[in-house]
Amino acid sequence: MYARTAGGRTLSFGVSGMLWRENLVMYDRETDSWWAQATGQAIRGPLEGSALRMLPSDMMTWKEWRARHPDTLVLSKKQSGRTQGTSDVYTRYHRSRDLGVTGRTRLEGRGVGAKTRVLGFRFDGKAFAVVLDDLAAEPVLITSVPGEPFVIVATADGSGARAFRAGPRAFSVREGSDPPVLIDEATGSEWDAFEGAAIAGELAGTRLEAVPATLSYWFAWRAFFPDATALTRTRAPAGRD
Amino acid sequence: MNGIATPVLAAVLLAGGAVGAVPVTIPLPFVVAAGLEGAPQRPWAEVAVIDGDPVMRGLPRDAIPAIDEPVFVRADRATFMKDDEYVIGVFDGTTAKAYSTWHLNGHEIVNDTLGSASITVTW
Numbered sequence A: 001m002y003a004r005t006a007g008g009r010t011l012s013f014g015v016s017g018m019l020w021r022e023n024l025v026m027y028d029r030e031t032d033s034w035w036a037q038a039t040g041q042a043i044r045g046p047l048e049g050s051a052l053r054m055l056p057s058d059m060m061t062w063k064e065w066r067a068r069h070p071d072t073l074v075l076s077k078k079q080s081g082r083t084q085g086t087s088d089v090y091t092r093y094h095r096s097r098d099l100g101v102t103g104r105t106r107l108e109g110r111g112v113g114a115k116t117r118v119l120g121f122r123f124d125g126k127a128f129a130v131v132l133d134d135l136a137a138e139p140v141l142i143t144s145v146p147g148e149p150f151v152i153v154a155t156a157d158g159s160g161a162r163a164f165r166a167g168p169r170a171f172s173v174r175e176g177s178d179p180p181v182l183i184d185e186a187t188g189s190e191w192d193a194f195e196g197a198a199i200a201g202e203l204a205g206t207r208l209e210a211v212p213a214t215l216s217y218w219f220a221w222r223a224f225f226p227d228a229t230a231l232t233r234t235r236a237p238a239g240r241d
Numbered sequence B: 001m002n003g004i005a006t007p008v009l010a011a012v013l014l015a016g017g018a019v020g021a022v023p024v025t026i027p028l029p030f031v032v033a034a035g036l037e038g039a040p041q042r043p044w045a046e047v048a049v050i051d052g053d054p055v056m057r058g059l060p061r062d063a064i065p066a067i068d069e070p071v072f073v074r075a076d077r078a079t080f081m082k083d084d085e086y087v088i089g090v091f092d093g094t095t096a097k098a099y100s101t102w103h104l105n106g107h108e109i110v111n112d113t114l115g116s117a118s119i120t121v122t123w
Helices: A062-068 A088-095 A218-224 B007-014
Strands: A013-020 A023-028 A034-036 A041-044 A058-061 A073-075 A117-123 A126-131 A140-142 A150-154 A161-165 A171-173 A181-184 A190-192 A197-200 A209-211 A213-217 A229-231 B045-050 B053-057 B072-074 B086-091 B096-100 B109-114 B117-122
Touching: A013 A034, A013 B109, A023 B117, A041 B045, A058 A062, A062 B086, A062 B096, A117 A150, A117 A161, A117 A218, A126 A218, A140 A171, A161 A213, A213 A218, B086 B117, B096 B109
Parallel strands: A073 B096, A126 A229
Antiparallel strands: A013 A023, A013 B053, A023 A034, A034 A041, A058 B086, A073 B072, A117 A126, A117 A213, A140 A150, A150 A161, A161 A209, A171 A181, A181 A190, A190 A197, B045 B053, B086 B096, B109 B117
C-alpha cells in the first residue's frame, strides 16, 4: 500500500509483466518508470531513485476486518475485468515449486524455517521480521531492538498483525487482558494494543506510530532484504549467524 | 537448520499445498507466492539487469489488468465475502476499505483514493 505520488505528480500504476528479485515490477503510465513492488522504489526510468511512501495497511480475515470496521467498504467482485485466462503464467509461477524464476534465490539457515510466516517491516534502513507463530499464544511482542523498540500485536485469530514504534515509553502487557491491553510504566495509562492507542489514563488519546508492514514468507522477505533480522520471542534480535 | 545450497533442494523443502506437506493457510502476494506446489514452467525472458539482478519478463504489459476505477460495496451488502477470506485493509481514521486478496490475484494493482489521498494497493 503506497501513496501514489512522486515528484509532485499523481501516478497510476500497471502490471509490467516483469519480475525483479522475485518481485512484481510495476510501471507508471505517466513516465513509464519501473517500480519494485516490495520497496516502492523506482528502479529504472525518468523517476529512477524516487520512492513511494508506504502506508500502514492490514492483512487479516474479512471477519476480523469487518468486526473492527463495521462500515467498511469492500472492493466489489463484480468488477472482475478480464481475469480469466490472462494470468496463466503468473498462476504457474504462484504454484511453482521454484523459489523464483531467476534461480538465484537461496535459502540459508538462520534458525527460522523458509516457509515460516512473518510480519516484515522496514525501519531506518533496516529490515525486520517477526514470526507470526510467536504471537499465537501471546499476541503481543515487545521487541528489544537496540535503540528502537517495537510493539508487535496480532489479531485475535492470528490472521494478521501490526507493528508500532514503542518510542521512549516502556510497556508491559496487562496480565490476562483479552484483547491485549498495554500499560506504560511512566503514567500507568492503558493502551489498546492492536490499535496502538491509549484509551484510559493520562495519555488517553495518544497513538503510537504505526510502521507499515507486510505478511510474507521468511524466505521471500529475505530474497529482497538479505540482511533482515528475525525478531523472535526467545532471542531478539537474532538473524545474522 | 543447515543452509540449503540449491534451489532444487529448496523446492523440495517448500513443496506443499497439493501434497499436503505444508498446508498453505494464508494467501500470499506476488512476491511471496513462489515456492508453492505446481508444474514448473519457465517462459521467462531476461530483459534487463538492474543492480546485478535480472529483470525477467513473463507476460506482456497489462496482461494482468490493474483496476483503475474500483467499485465498492458496503460491508452489510457484501454477501459475496466469506468470513475466512483474507483482505488487505486500509483506514484513514474516517473511511475503511478492504480488498479481497482472492480478487487481487487477478489484478495485482488497484489505483484508488482514500479521502483526499491517492493510493495504490499492490499484491
